[in-house]
Amino acid sequence: DTGVSQDPRHKITKRGQNVTFRCDPISEHNRLYWYRQTLGQGPEFLTYFQNEAQLEKSRLLSDRFSAERPKGSFSTLEIQRTEQGDSAMYLCASSLSGVGANVLTFGAGSRLTVL
Amino acid sequence: GENVEQHPSTLSVQEGDSAVIKCTYSDSASNYFPWYKQELGKGPQLIIDIRSNVGEKKDQRIAVTLNKTAKHFSLHITETQPEDSAVYFCAASRENTGGFKTIFGAGTRLFVKA
Numbered sequence: 320d321t322g323v324s325q326d327p328r329h330k331i332t333k334r335g336q337n338v339t340f341r342c343d344p345i346s347e348h349n350r351l352y353w354y355r356q357t358l359g360q361g362p363e364f365l366t367y368f369q370n371e372a373q374l375e376k377s378r379l380l381s382d383r384f385s386a387e388r389p390k391g392s393f394s395t396l397e398i399q400r401t402e403q404g405d406s407a408m409y410l411c412a413s414s415l416s417g418v419g420a421n422v423l424t425f426g427a428g429s430r431l432t433v434l
Numbered sequence: 435g436e437n438v439e440q441h442p443s444t445l446s447v448q449e450g451d452s453a454v455i456k457c458t459y460s461d462s463a464s465n466y467f468p469w470y471k472q473e474l475g476k477g478p479q480l481i482i483d484i485r486s487n488v489g490e491k492k493d494q495r496i497a498v499t500l501n502k503t504a505k506h507f508s509l510h511i512t513e514t515q516p517e518d519s520a521v522y523f524c525a526a527s528r529e530n531t532g533g534f535k536t537i538f539g540a541g542t543r544l545f546v547k548a
Contacts, residue, residue, distance in 0.1 A: 361538030425477035
């Protein structure tokens with residue numbers, strides 16, 4: 320297993336366009352998290368899945384954001400009608416459940432630039 | 435809401451010196467405190483963690499201390515090396531609706547001068 324994979328690594332888009340990011344977690348991890356990181360800040364929690372169920376969403380996740388994990392494996396994060404304020408690094412992390420559940424393994428992130 | 439404050443935001447040390455980064459948290463129910471290192475172009479990587487039933491933990495040149503009463507925890511790096519240069523994040527988490535919501539500090543950029 321090569322760890323948590325994210326794609327694409329970089330995305331430049333124009334304001335108003337839709338973008339989608341994909342995350343492939345570590346295969347035996349049933350928990351998957353999305354975080355957003357802006358320059359000079361720590362990661363901010365967006366949403367969390369256990370298997371295919373989305374169990375928690377942050378208030379940061381506006382109606383333009385949607386996340387899915389259809390078969391409990393990979394996840395997608397879609398941003399509709401992008402705004403310049405959406406420019407950030409979108410980080411995916413995964414973890415086990417039970418013992419070690421709060422030990423997060425992060426991917427390298429998908430950097431979004433909205434022009 | 436819950437928050438984690440981290441100081442300093444930037445730290446510059448000479449190679450071989452020690453570096454100390456301090457954090458405070460607001461959620462008294464937090465029971466797990468990880469530290470992550472983030473290098474340029476990479477995601478955060480866990481370097482050490484401590485749970486609330488322990489006051490101190492050490493792993494080679496890295497140590498963490500936790501004061502639950504004061505809601506403080508710290509990272510200590512001894513004998514710093516240039517490859518320690520990175521951004522370090524502290525975090526706090528607790529069981530929440532069946533999962534763990536981890537709250538991160540704003541980060542400390544550590545420069546180790548050779």
